[in-house]
Amino acid sequence: MAVTTKTRAKSSSVAQAPADRTKAYALDVVAGRIVAGPHVRNACRRHLQDLIQGPERGLFFDHEAADYAFRYFENVLMLSEGQFEGRKFELHPSQAFIIGSLFGWKGPDGLRRFHRAYIEQGMELGNDGNVVSLRFLTSSMEIVAPNGAAEGMEWRNGYLRVWKGAAQRIIGPGFGANGDNLIDYFGPNVGAAAASKSNAMMWMDANGSAYFGGQLSAGVLRNAVQTTTTQTIGTELVNGPFATNGRVRTVRAWTRR
Template sequence: MGRVREGMMSAHPFSTAANRYARDVVRGKIATCSYVRQACGRHLSDQERSKSRDYPFRWDRDAAERICRFASNMVHVKGREWAGKKIVLEPWQSFILAVAFGWVRKADGLRRFREIYAEIPRKSGKSVLGACIGLYMFAADGEPGAEVYSGATSEKQAWEVFGPARQMCLKNPSFVSHFGIHVGAKNLHILDNASKFEPVIGKPGDGASPHCAIVDEYHEHQTPDLYDTMLTGMGARSQPMLAVITTAGVDTSGPCYAKRDEAVKVLEGTLENDQLFAIIFTIDEDDDWTEWPSWEKANPNLGVSVYPDFLQARRKEALQIASRQNILKCKHLNVWANAGSAWINMVKWNACRTDVSMDDFAGEPCWVGVDLASKVDLTAMVLLFRRGDEFYLFGRHYLPAETVNLPENAHYQRWTAEGHLVATPGARTDYHYLMDDLLAYAGRFSIRELAYDPREAEMLMQEIRERVSFPCIEINQSPAFISEPMKEFEALYLSGKLRHDGDPLLTWQAANVVLRSTRTKAYYPGKERAENKIDGIVAAIMALSRAMLHAEEPFVGMEVWD
């Protein structure tokens, strides 16, 4: 948190600063990673969308001002240069606070965002930001009996946010007096309205009803228990806030990386969650981490709370000591250690969207790929058509209704309602829904071949073979076999010649695919978490593998792997 800015004469200086920051980022005047650009673009796009009567949210500049003005009246509690001085928000900090708290629902004026996921490098004022949010929700949000928790897995970590918040109260007697705050040794409370702010280790006690929870350094959590308990406990609050403010970590199998994965998909537009505000300060995949501009790009508070000579020393350390590279990249560049590389560039993928539908291909040749999961998991069938040097993908997906209706599967519920996912009755996928669809497709299109993975499919495929005239081909999904079709798949979509209809379920799976490779540089698709489904893309690759064998014209043949 930063430097004094002159010329803040606007009636809404903080929302003005937030909008200016967003525009400057989108226009390239401020160097940031793609996730920050997407967060800024989302905000600006939503402002345009809010002009429509049908859009359910509006940008409330007064609400944005309140949280920012509140934070600016708090004081720093650490540092020779900063301690005792009022906080002055940097533009990126104004953006986070103003956007997270400034968007409201048109219907009732309540806040739009209920969750914040902010990934910020070390020494950029994460704890101070969290303390300001916690104190605002505790005292100034107008919530009687507000319960605010600084949650962590250890007492030390829980105090990383609560400690500065408590010190801010001690150093700001007018604030304490105005709101009637009692500063205890291990909690803050307001007697007049029974509000409290306290650290909590693990889950809060029975009966807790959080109005706000701050989860600092979520990457240190082994399970989502604390997060989930806080979130489910907020049901009785009209506009709660659960804020994760963290650096990157090393455990890509943990709950923080899962939340990050959701945040990335929301920013990319492959997953819809209007209640999650997300921003991630890091470097892009094609950035050279050894170069100084990458370090500048990932650290929004460089030159304010992060001194350039300190960061230069960390960069030099990472360059000279190989064993320190991962941890330094993790903490100062927000690069998750051991995180896989996303295979599909979603900007390129989204550019391949077309308005054609499956109905436009009546009677035309096609290849079908089927990836049958276990009967409790996602099953995919993909149809692939070719016109000249372009290919067209259409997906059909199946999942048991009991799985669809689980509370954590809101995305599946939405896709079912929109017609992108077939929820078969019961607890296990009824494959006859797939077979009925396949037989209907056989009557509409000239199916040349069906490619399938034999692991879960043999009984169904035996029944299908008895009822269709086209060949059904077993596909070995070993790296040695699937590597070449993967390369062709990539060449096609990168060149804009692999078209799709924008199916959000297939697009979500495209964003989930992680590139894996063997020692011999054979490639195969993978995923970082079990819930990150990729079955539709695997089915598409299988269909493409058969189309490649029977192509009358040469394929794209782009050399993207040399």
């Protein structure tokens, strides 16, 4: 009697595990693709080493717990003030490494390995005895007046923005409407992203073009009038040269009878 054997067809679709953001940052730091200080490099080396040798000590990395923390930061938390108020909190790779390390590593009891953390980043201070240098290693820096966002100053993404009340001034690259290529802007306080040539009172772009829509108050350019003689008949007046700072020259002519 023939026996028929049936086998269940295997599904060709395999669920992909979420990207290991904690390990990815550690690999980039150790490989030198991301510049970091000695303590950060050591932390990254420890993370990669513990992934291999940690199970011998009962340690393991809980990817699901780390991803849960990432989702909480990026899907629940929001920025609360400034021009980015209401925007979702997006973790920088260095921040993802910190969050992943704190919430992902578990001990033999299944509880978190780390319960407290000391975090320090974003600033360098050097002193050679004569000159003190200060560097902020950060993608953004914001200084806001005590009364909130009504007035303040910020450095962010390569540009400097100063605002007070309904007006703002922005200098630098990387801001404004797409295609405007702005490097200098003065106009209504609509934030850096909404700054554009169409709503500016004054702007300058990276191509050298500029516009000013306000009113100027300037001194008068004067040119001395010289006479070639003091006689009453046949006097000739020489007016010029004319100084106009490159503007249109207006020459008024007259005759003497």
